[in-house]
Amino acid sequence: MSQNRTQQEIETPGGRDAKAVLPKRLRNDLAAWTVAIIALLANAPVLFVDFVFDDHPIVEDSVRVNEVQLEKIWSTSYWGSSERLNEYRPLVVSSYAVERALLGPAPGHYHAVNWLLHALVTVSVLFAGRAIRLSESAAALAAALFAVHPIHLDAIAPIVGRAEMLAAFAITGGVYFWVRVRAAESPSVGGLLGLGGCIAVGAFSKESALAAIPVIAVVEWLVVDRAGNRRTAFAATATVAIVVAAYLITRVAVLGSLLPSSDASFNSVANPMVGEDLSVRLLTASSIFGHYLRIFAWPNPLSPDYSFDSLPVIRAATNPWFWLPFAIGATLVVGALAAIRRRPLLAVAAAAFFAPYSIVANSAFLIGTMLAERLFYLPSIGICWAIGLALAALVARAGEGRFSSNQRILAISAIPIAVLGSMSFERAQEWQNEELLYHEALQTRACGSRSARSRSVPAATRSVSSGWGG
Helix, strand or coil: CCCCCCHHHHHCHHHCCHHHHCCCCHHHCHHHHHHHHHHHHHCHHHHHCCCCCCHHHHHHCCHHHHCCCHHHHHHCCCCCCCCCCCCCCHHHHHHHHHHHHHHCCCCHHHHHHHHHHHHHHHHHHHHHHHHCCCCHHHHHHHHHHHHHCHHHHHHHCCHHHHHHHHHHHHHHHHHHHHHHHHHCCCCCHHHHHHHHHHHHHHHCCCHHHHHHHHHHHHHHHHCCCCCCCHHHHHHHHHHHHHHHHHHHHHHHHHHCCCCCCCHHHCCCCCCCCCCCCHHHHHHHHHHHHHHHHHHHHCCCCCCCCCCCCCCCCCCCCCCHHHHHHHHHHHHHHHHHHHHHHHCHHHHHHHHHHHHHHHHHCCCCCCCCCCCCHHHHCCHHHHHHHHHHHHHHHHHHHCCCCCCCHHHHHHHHHHHHHHHHHHHHHHHHHHCCCHHHHHHHHHHCCCCCHHHHCCCCCCHHHCCCCCCCCC
16 A cells, blocks of 8 residues: 555545455554554553452452353342343353363453453454544554553453453444445355344343444444445344344343333442533533543543542533533534545544443433443544544644655654553552552542542442443
């Protein structure tokens, strides 16, 4: 591929040959190996983390996991009790049970799997970026940023954060295989199995994986050549529909409901919006949105716990913590809609952000926690794609110079990636045990429900904070 591509070629869905969506041979794919190694190096200290927070009830102390009760895992809720929240995540719990049987009760191997999974998700961000026709440098930058961002430690370091990573495959793998199937002359068994497998792995690991459906729909609309083979469209659609239907039918059979937990299932320590009226919830949801953007833009300080009084409940539209994030969000939405024709890839990135974020936004419905860094793992994929796309566009607009566009993007992004990587490495060391995390939460004034589940504090104060997004 020529490095002298125009801005229109970078952003126009037809700007690449259909074969370009297929991966290079992995052993010769320098970008894939590079971002994977970056992800592993930046997060290496997680290999030495102990059991923390929900790792205790879900993994360490779980009879289902310790006795490898796979049938019970697939026939009960995530928590294994009807008194717990309305969640169904049997695949990720099964992975803990299989590991327990093969490798024993120590936490090290669980963390090693999470560590490797984050590297795989990072590579899938690269592949999916290529599939939606980001330039090579834009896709690589997006994957590198995703690999090292410190906000992701909240999903990588706890063992139960594996659900976030498996759910991410529904979006990245789903997008990649969807484009691959649609670019083929006829439906391929491998492509359809890959598509269905990614959606199934995500959906049976965490409910937020269903955000892949609207993301794929936007990709079909703005990226795929819909004048192409209709058989591939039918086959891909049928595959996704069958997998989603299987998940929903199984969920109803086990839990008796498609819906997330009611507000009554949560407590006001974990989510202070419980019991508030809709107007207060919407005002506060804007503030939460602003806080997510702030800690993504500059991830310092971060906290393992944002429950209790760590964020204020907003009761007036005149509060700047409402109207400033609301103005930013409205601008982003308008910009994404305006980009549909002129910058379709930016609209795809916006869909990859807003679709999973809407599930954890505490607006349409409440989830069990007010805010958690791990919940930004999926939405951040869209932000990373948008940043890669924006930087590639800026470099292309500057015109050709002594160095190629890829070289200039590498030079511009090297220092920020290195800084974020060092921040992740340092923060990963703070996750070594619950005592360190508890003190960190105290220092950031965010010590509530999640920290209360630490065994560093009295058991009587522990409580559950979860939900569809938890």
